[in-house]
Amino acid sequence: MPATSPNATIALAAGGTGGHLFPAEALARELQRRGHAVVIYTERRGAQYTKALEGIPHVVLPARSLAGGIGGKLAAALVIARAALAARRDMKRRRVALLAGFGGYPSFAPAVAARTLGLPLLLHEQATRLSVANRRLLGSAAALATSFPQVSGTDDFDPARMTETGNPVRAEILAARGDYPGLSADTPIELLVVGGSQSARVFGDVVPPALLALPPDIRSRLRVALQYRGDDADAIAARLREAGIDADVRPFFDDMGARLRAAHLVVTRAGATTAADLLVVGRPAIFVPIPHGGSREEQRRNADTLADAGVGWCVPEPELTVEKLSGLLGELFASTIKLPQAAAIAASMGRPQAAADLADLVERMLARGTR
Missing domain, CATH: 3.40.50.2000 (Glycogen Phosphorylase B;)
Known part of the structure; x- marks a missing residue:
């Protein structure tokens, strides 16, 4: 499927806290305003932000942190595998062309699903240091968008694939x-x-x-x-x-x-x-x-x-x-x-144009068919 297919969907994945979900919401609404179809993958905590998700197609996936001992990691791996399979099926059905990940462990499974489908992965880092999820996914990312000029943990990533967009904020902000x-x-x-x-x-x-x-x-x-x-x-x-x-x-x-x-x-x-x-x-x-x-x-x-x-x-x-x-x-x-x-x-x-700048980056990646 060409990345520029007119029926393609842009997927976003975000953890269940407002800190991860709100920037994803801001980008989703900007993309919708530009005529793109979108979907947000999150977990049950994120789904509780009903106002943020109103009018945005979203899928609630099982999620579990990889923290803990061997038993906890094995249990988490099974949950992630189940979530990745569900996300993969949904991405194929929606003809997803690109995934933007906003961090938090619930974003990990959709990113895995996207990579198995050969889709480009855009990571957005809100903080001055890469989150655990983004750090583990960085090697598979086609591009990294940052909120600050300097972000710790990116030394081995190609600077040409990094863009400082700022952190998208909601319309009410x-x-x-x-x-x-x-x-x-x-x-x-x-x-x-x-x-x-x-x-x-x-x-x-x-x-x-x-x-x-x-x-x-x-x-x-x-x-x-x-x-x-x-x-x-x-x-x-x-x-x-x-x-x-x-x-x-x-x-x-x-x-x-x-x-x-x-x-x-x-x-x-x-x-x-x-x-x-x-x-x-x-x-x-x-x-x-x-x-x-x-x-x-x-x-x-x-x-x-x-x-x-x-x-x-x-x-x-x-x-x-x-x-x-x-x-x-x-x-x-x-x-x-x-x-x-x-x-x-x-x-x-302040970066009030952050959502627009991030949407511009998404559209450039789609036009290039970035992998």
């Missing part, structure tokens, strides 16, 4: 672009606290007492949106309000674009998709990288890179004490210069 909200000594201060798609317990433990420790004149100006899943969410909101803080505490915000647009400062993890959203909208942040798991090193690198650029401040979770956070917040909120300066740097680094 693009719509949130605009001037940084005015900040003076007497205006309200909008603080957004989010822990990624999985939330973050530490933010519920440390942020509220840090806010309560702020001077009364700052507390009275604060409007806080805190993403928190704990059973004591109502009690936390009540304590903040009693201290004069306008607080909205919820387990999940489904209007992230509007909240980012309103925010003067964001307290957040340092996932690559979170970083891309912040840069596109142009908002400064206090980054608290995840302290454990496979994302630990990736998030620390992201946070350090952005902090060094002047976009925000990196506070490793072991150092995130009530006293340290309260002191930093007090310093930032007492200044009318520091946050706007960081916001301007963030906006200068």
Whole structure:
């Protein structure tokens, strides 16, 4: 089948977290806008993002991490083989011409299926270091798109096949672009606290007492949106309000674009998709990288890179004490210069055209029939 067949489909594979799925969604919608047929392969967690997948054909495949001992790896290999066979059948039925992989272990099986069919594989890396899945697939990739100029783990890959596109962001994030909200000594201060798609317990433990420790004149100006899943969410909101803080505490915000647009400062993890959203909208942040798991090193690198650029401040979770956070917040909120300066740097680094640039790369690969 020629790669340029008019009935061909472009497939995308993404892990089950928002950090992997949202960039895939952004590319899928850009390709749909250009008239291409698309399909997203993900796993059950990814399928829970019903708003992101609305109107996009998608297939839910079994998935399992390769982490663990010999028994775990064997079990994972069987799951991956089953998923790869299912993906292969679906790709043949849809006449898939190319697969774009966005990382996460659920993207591995569709990539294997694509290679058995001789399809070109485009990998997209959101972070400053190749993910485990992308690292294992890199040798089979026809091209690699990156979000940053320098990505660790790519030394052996042909630079001519690498393209810096940036990290695609969702339409609601693009719509949130605009001037940084005015900040003076007497205006309200909008603080957004989010822990990624999985939330973050530490933010519920440390942020509220840090806010309560702020001077009364700052507390009275604060409007806080805190993403928190704990059973004591109502009690936390009540304590903040009693201290004069306008607080909205919820387990999940489904209007992230509007909240980012309103925010003067964001307290957040340092996932690559979170970083891309912040840069596109142009908002400064206090980054608290995840302290454990496979994302630990990736998030620390992201946070350090952005902090060094002047976009925000990196506070490793072991150092995130009530006293340290309260002191930093007090310093930032007492200044009318520091946050706007960081916001301007963030906006200068944003890549709002990333989805379009990545779609251009896909179309160039299709035109060349790249393998």
